[in-house]
Amino acid sequence: MSDIEDPKTIECPPNTLTRRDLIKRVIVGGVAVSSASYLFRASTLLRQSAPGTGERLLTINVNGQQRRADVMKQETLAWTLRHKLGLTGTKLGCDRAECGSCTVLIDGVPHYSCSVLTHTVRDRKVLTIEGLASSDGTLHPVQQGVIDEQGFQCAFCMPGFIMAAVAFLKTNPNPTRSELAQGLSGNLCRCQDYDKILTAMMRGAENMRGASRV
Template identity: 65%
Template sequence: MTRRQLIKSVIAAGVVSFSGPLLPLLAGATHRAMPGTVERLVTLTVNGQKRRVDILPQETLAQTLRGKLGLTGLKVGCDRAECGACTVLVNDVPQYACSILTHSVRDKAILTIEGLTRADGSLHPLQQGILDEQGFQCGYCAPGFIMSTLGHLKTNPDPTRQELARGVSGNLCRCQDYDKILTALLRGAEYMRKG
């Protein structure tokens, strides 16, 4: 065997081994994720809309919502499930988006702060309560508090101050004006009950 023939055979073997996994796709077979792997192109239901997005296996929901879907109302504070700034509702349950892998919520309804926008442009009752009571100073933690409160109100629509404080206890405020925040959230809950 000549040197040229050896190089050609090595290149040919490489091409065949590389294209082996592609042959079923070229033949018209449908693509399915291999067992133990994660499908990259998924459909998420976010704020009532189906959204197709390409995700990495280790990508968090916060990364997907902010970086790929442009939903920057969600804030990332600690990025390790301690502050609650990234709280969203997943099937009406408050969850830290920084600690959930995106592929794990593809069959669930995700609600972010942007999903509270009303068609007529009016504020959600929780947002109106915060505005009326001037509930936050810097406002960085506000979306997380609002989403946590909304999730709590789905199970307890008329909470006492202490019950609501327990319901949003997973959310931290850098400005530390919790008394004012609770007053504003309770005002918003009152507006929700009045409809």
């Protein structure tokens, strides 16, 4: 008898891996890899943004006072003012330097605080809407003009308009209505109440001229 078996009698083991099983393994493997990659990135980001990581204690001159705050390197002035110093009069609207609601004065010049990094204002003077009134509570002439004319509807954009107007009126204390409109063109009002806003700002300009004569 020959030791070589007849090929016809050799039984091949059945293929236990079906096409469906293969697809399942590929999907599960891909999800596992993707999940691991996501978790790794997330944990890295959490470590980078954890409190105290990359922060530094800054002293900022805000409304005539030296204020200290822990500030992240990428932190904007608007965020610091609102969430670190509690000065919520500065509003965040678009958060991309388009609407002007976050306008503050830096060394007397209007800036969108949502696009200014806090660490860049060291050794500079920041003025917000909270710092306009006198220490005895007397409102700034532009603020009083807004009250006199009831110049805003919802008033969300009001702080930004007032700060921009204060800066503009220092350079042009007696503007025409058209000049003032041009000077405030960087500020937007969602209610589109521009006519009343201009009337209020013109009253503010008049109040400022009257105050300078006293």
